[in-house]
Amino acid sequence: MRSFAADQDSRGTTTGFIDALSSFSRQHRAQRWEGTFGEFLTSILPTRPEAFARSSHEYIWDMLRWHGRAAQPEAAESARARELFKRELFGIDEPLSRVVDYFKAAAAGSDVGRRLLLLLGPPSGGKSTVAILLKRGLEEYSRTEEGALYAIRGSPLRENPLNLIPMSLRPEFRERYGVHVQGELSPWARDFVEREFEGDFVRVPVERVFLAEASRIGIGTYAPHDPTTADIADLVGSVDLAKVAQIGDEGDPRAWSWSGAVYAASRGMLEMIEILKVKREFLYLLLTLTQEKNVKVSRFPLIYLDETILAHTNLAEFHKFLQEKENEALLDRMVIIKIPYALSYRDEARIYQKLVSGAPAFRNVHLDPHVLNLAAVFAILTRLAKPEREGLDLPKKLRLYAGEAVEGMPETEAARLRAETPEEGMTGVSPRFVINAISNAITRGNTQSLTSMELLLALKDGIESDARMDAKQKKAWIDHLVTARKEFYNRWVKEDVHRAMFASFEEEAQQLLEKYLDEVEASLDHRQVTDPITGENRAADERFLRSVEEKIKVSDSGKLSFRQEVVRKAMVAFKAGEKFKLASHARMREAIEQYLFEERRDVLRLVTSTARPDEEARQKISVVQQRLVSEYGYDEHSAKEALSYVTTLLAQE
Numbered sequence: 253m254r255s256f257a258a259d260q261d262s263r264g265t266t267t268g269f270i271d272a273l274s275s276f277s278r279q280h281r282a283q284r285w286e287g288t289f290g291e292f293l294t295s296i297l298p299t300r301p302e303a304f305a306r307s308s309h310e311y312i313w314d315m316l317r318w319h320g321r322a323a324q325p326e327a328a329e330s331a332r333a334r335e336l337f338k339r340e341l342f343g344i345d346e347p348l349s350r351v352v353d354y355f356k357a358a359a360a361g362s363d364v365g366r367r368l369l370l371l372l373g374p375p376s377g378g379k380s381t382v383a384i385l386l387k388r389g390l391e392e393y394s395r396t397e398e399g400a401l402y403a404i405r406g407s408p409l410r411e412n413p414l415n416l417i418p419m420s421l422r423p424e425f426r427e428r429y430g431v432h433v434q435g436e437l438s439p440w441a442r443d444f445v446e447r448e449f450e451g452d453f454v455r456v457p458v459e460r461v462f463l464a465e466a467s468r469i470g471i472g473t474y475a476p477h478d479p480t481t482a483d484i485a486d487l488v489g490s491v492d493l494a495k496v497a498q499i500g501d502e503g504d505p506r507a508w509s510w511s512g513a514v515y516a517a518s519r520g521m522l523e524m525i526e527i528l529k530v531k532r533e534f535l536y537l538l539l540t541l542t543q544e545k546n547v548k549v550s551r552f553p554l555i556y557l558d559e560t561i562l563a564h565t566n567l568a569e570f571h572k573f574l575q576e577k578e579n580e581a582l583l584d585r586m587v588i589i590k591i592p593y594a595l596s597y598r599d600e601a602r603i604y605q606k607l608v609s610g611a612p613a614f615r616n617v618h619l620d621p622h623v624l625n626l627a628a629v630f631a632i633l634t635r636l637a638k639p640e641r642e643g644l645d646l647p648k649k650l651r652l653y654a655g656e657a658v659e660g661m662p663e664t665e666a667a668r669l670r671a672e673t674p675e676e677g678m679t680g681v682s683p684r685f686v687i688n689a690i691s692n693a694i695t696r697g698n699t700q701s702l703t704s705m706e707l708l709l710a711l712k713d714g715i716e717s718d719a720r721m722d723a724k725q726k727k728a729w730i731d732h733l734v735t736a737r738k739e740f741y742n743r744w745v746k747e748d749v750h751r752a753m754f755a756s757f758e759e760e761a762q763q764l765l766e767k768y769l770d771e772v773e774a775s776l777d778h779r780q781v782t783d784p785i786t787g788e789n790r791a792a793d794e795r796f797l798r799s800v801e802e803k804i805k806v807s808d809s810g811k812l813s814f815r816q817e818v819v820r821k822a823m824v825a826f827k828a829g830e831k832f833k834l835a836s837h838a839r840m841r842e843a844i845e846q847y848l849f850e851e852r853r854d855v856l857r858l859v860t861s862t863a864r865p866d867e868e869a870r871q872k873i874s875v876v877q878q879r880l881v882s883e884y885g886y887d888e889h890s891a892k893e894a895l896s897y898v899t900t901l902l903a904q905e
Contacts, residue, residue: 283460285402289413290454292402297429304402305414305431308520308560311401312386313359315393316352330356336389341378342602343594350589351382358560364587366543370527371564373591376682379564382591383523386562387471390520394463394470401470401519405457408510409438409518409557410470416445416453434545436556439505463520470520472513472559476529484534488512488549503551514538514547517559527563528573532582538563539585564591567678592677593635595670596654600628603683613691618701620894621885622744626704627686629740630711633732635680637673647739657839659805659814681729689714701889704741705897708733742901748886749898750849752879761834761844764800768844769822769832771797772815803846804839 285296297304306314313333320332333352334345341348351369358365371379393399403410415435417425426432437445449455463470476482483490489512496507513522524530524538541547542561546554565573573579594600601624608614608624632650639649648658652666670676693710694702715721715729751757774781775792783790798811806814818840822832834841873895880891 283397283400285460286405287458288454289404289416289456289458292413292458296402301429301431303398303400304412305433307359307365307434308558309355309358309365311399311519312390312521312560313355315389315399316355318393318396318398319389336385337382340381340385340606342606343596343599344378344591347589347591348382354587354589355560367585367587368539368542369560369562370586370588371562371591372567372570372588373564374593374678374680374682375566376684377591377593377677379591380525383562383564386521387465387473387523390463390471391465394461401461401463402458403461403519404441404444405459406444407438407441409440409515409555410461411435411438411441412519412558413456413458415441415556416456418453435558438555439552440508440510443505461519468511468516470516470518472515472517472520472522473525474513474522475525476527482531482534484531484537485509486512487514487534487537488547489515491551505552508549508552514541514557514559517561518557519559521560521562524561524563526565526569528565528569532578535582539582543585590678593631593680593682595632595635595677597625597628597632597650598654600631600683601625604628604686607683607687608690611687611691613694616700617694618887618890620701620703620887620890621748622704622741623690623702623707625744626736626741627690627707627711629736630708630729630732631681631683631686633735634729635677637676639669647735657837659839660810685714686711701887703890703893704745705893708737745894746849746898746901747845748880748884749876749894750845752876752884754848757848758834761841761848764844764847765832765834765840768797768800768840769819772819776815776819800843800847803850804843806843 287295303314316333316336317329320327320335325332330349330352333356334348337348351371354364354369371382373379394401401410402413404413404416412433412435414425414433415437417433422433445451445453445456461469465471465473474487477486489509491502492507492509495509496502499507501507516522527535527538537547538561541557541559545558546556548554574583594603604624604627608619629650632653633646636646636649636653638646643660648661649669652658652661652669655666657663658665689710690702690707692714693699693706699706712730712733715726715733718726721729754760770781771792775794775797780789780791782788797815798808801811801814818837821837825832825836834844876895877888877891880886880894881888886894
């Protein structure tokens with residue numbers, strides 16, 4: 253039976269969601285409007301004339317800023333414009349910034365707006381997600397007052413009603429309203445105005461439209477078929493023979509099928525999937541559309557179309573495209589942005605968390621606290637180029653990319669390494685490969701709990717059974733699994749067990765940090781300290797300082813600079829009115845934790861030994877397991893495995 257508290261909690265959750273729906277509805281409540289062009293000029297246009305003359309690039313740029321305005325009102329404009337992508341895409345901030353910069357420059361009227369935007373990257377890297385988020389963002393924005401769009405009613409191109417203004421009157425219109433009209437009427441609209449209204453464009457009906465991919469209104473998507481059979485009519489339409497039979501004239505705009513993808517995307521965005529697989533004539537048409545804002549089809553003059561074309565493709569197709577010299581001219585008319593895999597294991601783990609949280613297969617499965625991070629470490633290792641610098645290996649490079657401190661490496665080293673190896677992240681394990689391996693492990697084992705060691709076995713099985721890889725690559729990737737276990741998981745799981753073993757760990761660690769600071773300051777100032785036990789003055793305890801520093805391999809020659817850095821950070825915290833804690837210095841935290849771990853090694857061996865545990869040992873083991881479950885994210889199965897694994901590690905040391 254459900255408890256009263258559970259019922260109340262459920263009602264509270266439901267009420268909260270209903271409130272969120274109501275808030276969304278109020279914010280996006282769309283006011284439908286219909287009237288004549290004359291009424292539009294009188295009642296709608298004067299409210300925001302510049303908004304109704306926006307190009308597709310300007311509209312998308314305004315949409316991006318609108319999405320970020322509420323979330324980051326004080327942030328810089330470019331940072332606010334990235335808000336649309338933040339919940340779905342992780343670890344590719346720099347490429348996303350370049351995407352945002354493209355729309356900013358294009359909206360400003362620069363020549364960038366006359367270029368096709370091409371996203372280039374490996375499979376499952378986020379290219380399609382960028383396009384999807386832009387399309388969903390446009391749909392949502394068009395339902396707000398800021399994003400209101402008006403069109404000639406019935407137009408298959410959703411044409412801007414301002415295109416009705418004759419060329420001879422546009423200078424006067426610009427002087428009166430302060431905006432410039434660039435568009436021209438389509439053949440359909442010209443025929444419509446003449447046939448239905450005898451050229452009286454003031455009586456032409458106008459309506460508010462809402463962008464929607466499903467309705468093919470302002471958002472189009474084209475996926476290539478077999479290049480040998482693909483028909484350009486999929487983009488620009490063709491003669492509708494059934495209508496010709498009714499109308500009797502193939503040149504009549506009413507006899508043309510306006511169902512092409514470029515018409516669907518008018519006023520908004522066209523997504524071209526795997527664009528480099530299409531015929532060259534398709535590319536020329538799209539690039540001409542981007543550069544000149546028009547297309548040419550048989551029987552009609554140039555058709556004006558204002559839309560943003562966003563295309564994406566993979567590396568294999570791009571390299572094939574580069575090999576053909578005749579494509580150089582086409583490349584000059586594209587803005588190419590690389591979308592690589594994430595290179596920070598923390599960001600990669602967030603990607604997995606997003607995929608796991610939305611997958612039914614994981615809904616009732618417990619993952620131990622290191623499963624996703626460990627999988628992410630393995631994935632990043634496959635994407636990194638081996639460093640050539642002495643003293644720097646792949647694990648250290650991976651830690652630098654995750655923002656962690658590494659002995660002997662300045663904070664700016666990660667940026668320098670990225671600049672040296674710009675192709676990193678364009679190859680390696682995809683997030684899809686990792687999630688598939690985890691899914692297979694869960695479904696095959698019919699398990700409700702997945703541990704880090706089971707994850708490693710699942711990844712190993714996925715590598716060995718992958719027919720796309722040769723033996724050399726399989727060995728390299730399995731070696732990365734070993735590195736991930738030895739260099740990362742071993743440390744993480746030992747720290748968990750250590751903390752669970754001693755309830756006062758955080759307090760002891762902080763006391764040890766403060767003792768280290770006292771001793772370091774005395775050593776640097778060449779003064780004595782008062783022993784807290786004997787009360788006598790003595791020199792700084794150099795043996796203690798070195799025993800802590802050696803845990804993170806601080807050399808004797810490097811100890812002075814390390815100590816000065818620690819004291820400097822402590823002073824910064826002090827001046828800010830904050831306490832210097834373990835979290836304030838990553839390497840100091842690691843040193844203190846390792847020191848305490850070494851200090852308690854014998855106790856850990858005794859308690860975690862399961863050879864012949866007595867009742868007292870069993871009780872201690874039970875307490876550790878319970879603490880791992882209640883405080884550190886384990887369940888009973890993964891807690892037992894963690895203790896067993898740490899016992900094995902201790903036996904080997």
